[in-house]
Structure formats: C-alpha cells, structure tokens
Amino acid sequence: MEIEYQNMKIKICERTLKIEIRYNETFWKSDSSYNPYFIENKQKYYLNEADIINHNKWENAIGIGIDTYFSGFGNFEKNYELMTRVWIEKNDKNVIFELIPIKEDEKISEICWPCHFEFEKKSQNWYTLINVQQGLLLPNTWENEFGMPFFDGQFCTSASYMPWYAQIKDGQGYLAICEQPWDAFYYVDHPAGGPYTHIGVRWVPSLGLMRYKRCIRMIFQENTDYTKICKKYKQYIKEQGKFITLKEKRIKLDVDKLVGAAIIHEGIKTSIANTSIFYDKNNIQNNYSLTTFEERKEEIINYSKLGLEKAYVHLDGWMQDGYDNKHPDALEACKEAGGWDAFRDFIKTLHDLGYAGGIHDQYRDFYFDAKSFSKEFACQNSDGNITVHQLWAGGKQSYLCASQVLPFVKRNYKNLEEHQIDLDGTYIDVFNCNEGDECYNYKHKMSRKECLDYRMQIFYYLISKGILTSSEEVTDWSLPGVVFAHYAPYNFMMYDQKAARNGIPVPLFNLVYHECVIIPWMMEKYKDEDYMLYALINGGIPYLKRESSYPNMDGCFGNDENLSLKERIKRCKIVMDLHKKVVYKELIKHEFIDNDYKKQKSVFSDGTEVEIDLNTNRFYIK
Structure with missing residues (x-):
C-alpha cells in the first residue's frame, strides 16, 4: 500500500509493516531485522502478529495517509486495540507517525513504533545527532560503542535536552521530533566501530495506560547538516510559541546581573548522614566540613582585589543542617557559620562589590528526618508504596510530589524575606535534569507531564518575586521559566x-x-x-x-x-x-x-x- 504527494512517497508493507519513505531521490527504509512491538507483563508481542490487521488509505484537505488497525494478540484474556497512522502533511510535507490507543484492558509497559531506519554505511558522512546534554554527533565509523544514555534515554532529562534526534547521510537527512516527550524514551544501537547506528523511540504508559495519541514528526531535508537541522527545530519551537529569549525575560528580571559574570560555586556546611551511601566509615572527618559566612566573605573580597569585576556566587549548604539535608525544610541559616546576621552580611558584601548571589535549593528529594516529612506528601507508586533510597548526604529519603511543592516554596522564600536575605537568584536542584515523576496518591494523582507543569509553576513563582531562576541543567520544556543553569x-x-x-x-x-x-x-x-x-x-x-558536593561527581575530578x-x-x-x-x-x-x-x-x-x-x-x- 502506498501514498504519494508531490516529491514525497510512502510505502507500507501490509504483511511486515515495514515502511519506506522516498523524499525526492533519497530513500529511508525500516530496518528489516526489527519489528514494532509492545510489552505486557514482560512478554513481547509483535504488531504484525495481531489476529486482525486492517489497512485504510485516506486523503483530505490537509493530508494523505494510511491507517492501520490492530486487534487481538493471542494470549491476552481481554482484547487490546490500537491504530497507527502514517500521513503526509500537505502544507509542508512533514511525515507524521501517530500511535493511537483504542481499547486498553491490560497494562502495557512499552510500545516501540515506528521502527528505526536502516543506516548501515560505514562512512563518517553518515552520522546521527543525539541531544544527550549539549549535543553529540555520532558518525557510523565512531570507534566506541554508544552505550546506555542517562535515564535510559528518557526525553525531558539530561539524556535529551531537546526531544528530537536526526540522521544525515551524505547531506540528506531527517529531523524526528517527539511531540509528546514526557512519556517517551529514545534508544541507540551503535556497536564499537559501527558500521551502523540505529535510533528510535519507545513509548511508555502514563499512570498505567497509554491513554493518548503519541506522535513523531519527521521533517526531511536535502543538502543539510547539523546546523540546518537545529535551525529547522528552532523554527518549529517558534511556531509552538515556546521560544522565549533573554531579551524577553529581561523585561521581568535583571538578567544583566549575569551578563559577563564569572560563576563561583562554593559551600558553607557539609554533613553526611551515616545512612548515606557517601558516608565514609574509614575517615569520619570526611563526613563533615564547615566554612563560615565570614570566611567566604573574605574570600570573595580577595577575588575583587585581584581584579574580578563581576561574579555570581552560588552558595551550597547555607542552612543549619548542611547541604542536601532535611529538605524541604531549609528554614534556618547555619548557626555555626554565623547564622542569619552573617548570611545577610555576606549577601550585602556581594552587592557592595557589584556581585550577585543565590542559593542551592531542593524540592524533589524528600528527607525522612525533615520535620515536614509525611508520606502523604510523597510520590506514591502504583503499588501504594513510596520510593525510598539513601543516596545523598541527608540519608534516607523519598520524592516530594511536585503537586505539593509550591506551598513549601512560598513558606521558605517568605522566611528568607523576613530575615532580609536579598537574593538575586536561586538554583532549584534536579528539576531540569531528572525525569518527571508519577504519583498514584488519589489525593494528588500526577502524570509525568503534570509533574513538569508543576515544576514550571515553581520557576514562574520565583520570577514573580524578581529572582533569577536556574536548575541543574537545561531542557527545553523548562526554558520559558529559566534564566540560567548550573x-x-x-x-x-x-x-x-x-x-x-x-x-x-x-x-x-x-x-x-x-x-x-x-x-x-x-x-x-x-x-x-x-x-x-x-x-x-x-x-x-x-x-x-566549582566545588564538588560529592567526590568525583558533576564533572569534578581534580586532575x-x-x-x-x-x-x-x-x-x-x-x-x-x-x-x-x-x-x-x-x-x-x-x-x-x-x-x-x-x-x-x-x-x-x-x-x-x-x-x-x-x-x-x-x-x-x-
């Protein structure tokens, strides 16, 4: 079965579901060794093995496409139905892949569709673009295996600052945009030395079910390169109304405080609980450190004397219990370091020198020994339990449901105002680099997308208070509410x-x-x-x-x-x-x-x- 519109032609094999796309004289074909599938209860079901498969070709004013309906998958006690749609948008000749759940009586752990393309030539001019952090160009000839990306390739995390990937072969390429990235992962298969790279998308449920339509938009280009691919995505984002420049943010905030500034990242107090995996049993003295506000002030004054004209100071561990402890209850300045008076004097000194300053803050890690801790506030898993781990300095913790965060933020920043701590900026830890959370607590049930929306609400609130916002890394879902990053x-x-x-x-x-x-x-x-x-x-x-809060982390290796x-x-x-x-x-x-x-x-x-x-x-x- 095939459809054609101007210089774009798509063929779908009704038996194997393989797809071939011709854009002008360039062909893109599904990998012949890979079949689209879904997983239920750890068992893999292939779409082309459904009991019923019906194809339907259609055309209307805006597009031309092929719908495929699937029903019946053998061992299921109850039927499962879904539809795929592949169509050409007539206006700009984008190819849209849509996965549409129809009947969901079973919980599916993932669906992998559409298949990745063949990309088999051993040539440095055949390369894949991956948005892992700032960006990566992976030639088919690259000598090292790609390996597993952060967060298993989850979009909207440091594994993918932007929800797209692209492939280019001898100047002919495509840009694949994941339009619902909050419940999606990408995968990459690139063995050592190539000679191929395969990249595609896995869709995961939202609160246990696929629930809604999932879309991949493919934009094909000729005589392209990675810069042109990026500019095409930039155009797409502008059309979505999500491209907010620093000049626009400057209307609400004093962005110029950061322009041409050097960053100084340092801390006041570190106290690692004996329940933390970072606790050093052999060298107890390594679990505690303290630098007073006065000592930090003298250090900053020295920078100025040596000719540093402009700086932003990011201060960790300023609260009583130290860095990564008892969040979200950052309510008391460290007394051993001088308390509120010394903290206030430190910030005043920064301003007197023409510097700016802000704090580390945290509203995801939810520590059991915080006075505010309650399982009612925590993200609840589908089995009714909460996640518990003890990775960071404060020891045993869970995750604070993002739907519950705003009142804590308002409380904490009101407290800072009452103590006359005149902040220029703040750093909301992990909101950008870590995955969105799900919560099954019926009192505040939350999807991953809703989690990201709640996080954005925090950034917008801080902006309303005149505070420059930042987080650990950058992801484009959050950029309208973020001015800078760690x-x-x-x-x-x-x-x-x-x-x-x-x-x-x-x-x-x-x-x-x-x-x-x-x-x-x-x-x-x-x-x-x-x-x-x-x-x-x-x-x-x-x-x-740039001080590292933990040994050999955050790119701090000291060599x-x-x-x-x-x-x-x-x-x-x-x-x-x-x-x-x-x-x-x-x-x-x-x-x-x-x-x-x-x-x-x-x-x-x-x-x-x-x-x-x-x-x-x-x-x-x-």
Missing part, C-alpha cells in the same frame, strides 16, 4: 578526562537556544585539552571556582593543571568579555574546519566569529 556541558565533561568518548561534541542546544539562556562552562585546563575553548566556542560564562588564582581570573576575563558581546545574539553557525573535529568555528548573529584549535589549545576571536 551548566549544560558536553557529555564527555561529566567523566574523567581520559575516559572513552561516545561521539563528537557539537553545540546542538546552543544552535537552537543560545539567546534564551545563560550557560556557565567548565574551565579546567588539562595537558592535552583546555575546556576554556568550549566556553568560548559556545559564547557562555566561565566558572572561576587538571593547578593554575594560580590570578591566572584563572585572567582566563575568566577572556570568556566574560566575549559573553558581553554575544549573550543576546543567536549562534547562527557552528562548523568543523578542514574536517577536523578538533578545529571548530562559531558565528554569532552580530558577526562575531570564534575559532578554536583543540590540537594546539589556541583560539581566535574576530
């Missing part, structure tokens, strides 16, 4: 510098969103690689100091060259000066020079050009 690194930066890399880093996120969010960049300098160059090529702001403070400030100034020029500008192009991925060039919309050479650790700004 970081948005390339994936390799989260591992030891010598670890094997799973592709070529490319700034996919910044090619779409550079003028929408301020991103701090790591500044470590290694013998054979200088991370400052990545800050420059991306037009971001620099980290002057870079030991530069003097003066040298680090000097390097920061280079990045800061560039940021002042390009912060509100679009990153219109990124490319590799002479096909060498270590030699890169960025072009911003004001004409600023940045070239870096990672072979020699040199850079050039025009």
Whole structure:
C-alpha cells in the first residue's frame, strides 16, 4: 500500500509493516531485522502478529495517509486495540507517525513504533545527532560503542535536552521530533566501530495506560547538516510559541546581573548522614566540613582585589543542617557559620562589590528526618508504596510530589524575606535534569507531564518575586521559566578526562537556544585539552571556582593543571568579555574546519566569529 504527494512517497508493507519513505531521490527504509512491538507483563508481542490487521488509505484537505488497525494478540484474556497512522502533511510535507490507543484492558509497559531506519554505511558522512546534554554527533565509523544514555534515554532529562534526534547521510537527512516527550524514551544501537547506528523511540504508559495519541514528526531535508537541522527545530519551537529569549525575560528580571559574570560555586556546611551511601566509615572527618559566612566573605573580597569585576556566587549548604539535608525544610541559616546576621552580611558584601548571589535549593528529594516529612506528601507508586533510597548526604529519603511543592516554596522564600536575605537568584536542584515523576496518591494523582507543569509553576513563582531562576541543567520544556543553569556541558565533561568518548561534541542546544539562556562552562585546563575553548566556542560564562558536593561527581575530578588564582581570573576575563558581546545574539553557525573535529568555528548573529584549535589549545576571536 502506498501514498504519494508531490516529491514525497510512502510505502507500507501490509504483511511486515515495514515502511519506506522516498523524499525526492533519497530513500529511508525500516530496518528489516526489527519489528514494532509492545510489552505486557514482560512478554513481547509483535504488531504484525495481531489476529486482525486492517489497512485504510485516506486523503483530505490537509493530508494523505494510511491507517492501520490492530486487534487481538493471542494470549491476552481481554482484547487490546490500537491504530497507527502514517500521513503526509500537505502544507509542508512533514511525515507524521501517530500511535493511537483504542481499547486498553491490560497494562502495557512499552510500545516501540515506528521502527528505526536502516543506516548501515560505514562512512563518517553518515552520522546521527543525539541531544544527550549539549549535543553529540555520532558518525557510523565512531570507534566506541554508544552505550546506555542517562535515564535510559528518557526525553525531558539530561539524556535529551531537546526531544528530537536526526540522521544525515551524505547531506540528506531527517529531523524526528517527539511531540509528546514526557512519556517517551529514545534508544541507540551503535556497536564499537559501527558500521551502523540505529535510533528510535519507545513509548511508555502514563499512570498505567497509554491513554493518548503519541506522535513523531519527521521533517526531511536535502543538502543539510547539523546546523540546518537545529535551525529547522528552532523554527518549529517558534511556531509552538515556546521560544522565549533573554531579551524577553529581561523585561521581568535583571538578567544583566549575569551578563559577563564569572560563576563561583562554593559551600558553607557539609554533613553526611551515616545512612548515606557517601558516608565514609574509614575517615569520619570526611563526613563533615564547615566554612563560615565570614570566611567566604573574605574570600570573595580577595577575588575583587585581584581584579574580578563581576561574579555570581552560588552558595551550597547555607542552612543549619548542611547541604542536601532535611529538605524541604531549609528554614534556618547555619548557626555555626554565623547564622542569619552573617548570611545577610555576606549577601550585602556581594552587592557592595557589584556581585550577585543565590542559593542551592531542593524540592524533589524528600528527607525522612525533615520535620515536614509525611508520606502523604510523597510520590506514591502504583503499588501504594513510596520510593525510598539513601543516596545523598541527608540519608534516607523519598520524592516530594511536585503537586505539593509550591506551598513549601512560598513558606521558605517568605522566611528568607523576613530575615532580609536579598537574593538575586536561586538554583532549584534536579528539576531540569531528572525525569518527571508519577504519583498514584488519589489525593494528588500526577502524570509525568503534570509533574513538569508543576515544576514550571515553581520557576514562574520565583520570577514573580524578581529572582533569577536556574536548575541543574537545561531542557527545553523548562526554558520559558529559566534564566540560567548550573551548566549544560558536553557529555564527555561529566567523566574523567581520559575516559572513552561516545561521539563528537557539537553545540546542538546552543544552535537552537543560545539567546534564551545563560550557560556557565567548565574551565579546567588539562595537558592535552583546555575546556576554556568550549566556553568560548559556545559564547557562555566561565566558572572561576566549582566545588564538588560529592567526590568525583558533576564533572569534578581534580586532575587538571593547578593554575594560580590570578591566572584563572585572567582566563575568566577572556570568556566574560566575549559573553558581553554575544549573550543576546543567536549562534547562527557552528562548523568543523578542514574536517577536523578538533578545529571548530562559531558565528554569532552580530558577526562575531570564534575559532578554536583543540590540537594546539589556541583560539581566535574576530
């Protein structure tokens, strides 16, 4: 069965369900060895083995397509029905894949449809674009296996800052946009050395059922590359009304406090509970540390004396119980560090120096020893229990249901106001990088999408209070409510510098969103690689100091060259000066020079050009 509209033709095999798409003279075919399926009670059922399969071709004013109806899957006691729709949107010739549940008497754990495309040629000109963190280009010839992405490839997390992927073969490519990403995962199959890369989508239930239509929108392009793919997605986001620039955010907030600033990330108190997996039984002294507000103040004053003109200070562990403890009850400034008076004086000092400051805050991790703790507030699993773990410093914890968060936020920030803590910004931990939660408590039942909406509500509330908002990383669902981030690194930066890399880093996120969010960049300098160059090529702001809250986490491994403070400030100034020029500008192009991925060039919309050479650790700004 086939449909055709102008230069687009689609064939579907009625027996195998394989799909072939021809765009002009380029063909994209389903992988012949892979069948669409769903999983129920750990058993896999293939769609082409349904008892009843009916195909129907249709055409109307806006499109032309093929519907396929499936019913009856052998061992099911009750029938299960669903429909797939593949159609061409006549206006712009996008191909839309729709998965539509009809009858759901059973709980399905996942559905994998449509199949990934064949992508088998061993060529560096055949490559896949993956939005793991800042972005990754994976050639079919890449020597390392891709492996398992963060969060098993769940969209709306650090595994995929943007809900799309793309493949390009000799300049011909497609962009696949997941239009309901909150209940979807991507998978990647790339063995060591290739010679292929397969990428596709797995759909998961929402509160136990598939419930609603799921869509993949494919946009096909000729003579394309990763920059053009990003610009096509940018156009799509603008059409959705979700593209909010820093200039627009500047209307409500003093964004300029962050423009051309260096980031200083440090803490006051650390106290690791003996129930935490980070608790060091052999070296008890490692479980506790304290730096007073006065000591931090003197440190900051010294930065100013050494010529640091502008900074934003991110303060961890400022509350009585220390970093990652007893959230959401951050209600008392650390007394041993000087209490509210010293905290207030610290913030005043920042402002006197022309610096800005904010705090670490947390409203997902829900600690059992917090006075506010109640299972009634926690996310309830489908079996009626709550998740319990003891990973972080505060020990035993669950997850606070996002639907319950806003009253805690209002309480805590009112408390800060009453103690005259004049914050410029705040960091709401993990909201952006971690997956959306589900909650089955009938009093506040919550889907993953609703969880993300509740998180956005927190960002909007803080903006209404004049506070610059940030979170751990960046995901485009949250960008309308976020001004800056903790970081948005390339994936390799989260591992030891010598670890094997799973592709070529490319700034996919910044090619779409550079003028929408301020991103701090790591500044470590290694013998054979200088991370400052990545800050420059991306037009971001620099980290002057970046303390790790836990050993060997968040990309902090402590094995870079030991530069003097003066040298680090000097390097920061280079990045800061560039940021002042390009912060509100679009990153219109990124490319590799002479096909060498270590030699890169960025072009911003004001004409600023940045070239870096990672072979020699040199850079050039025009």
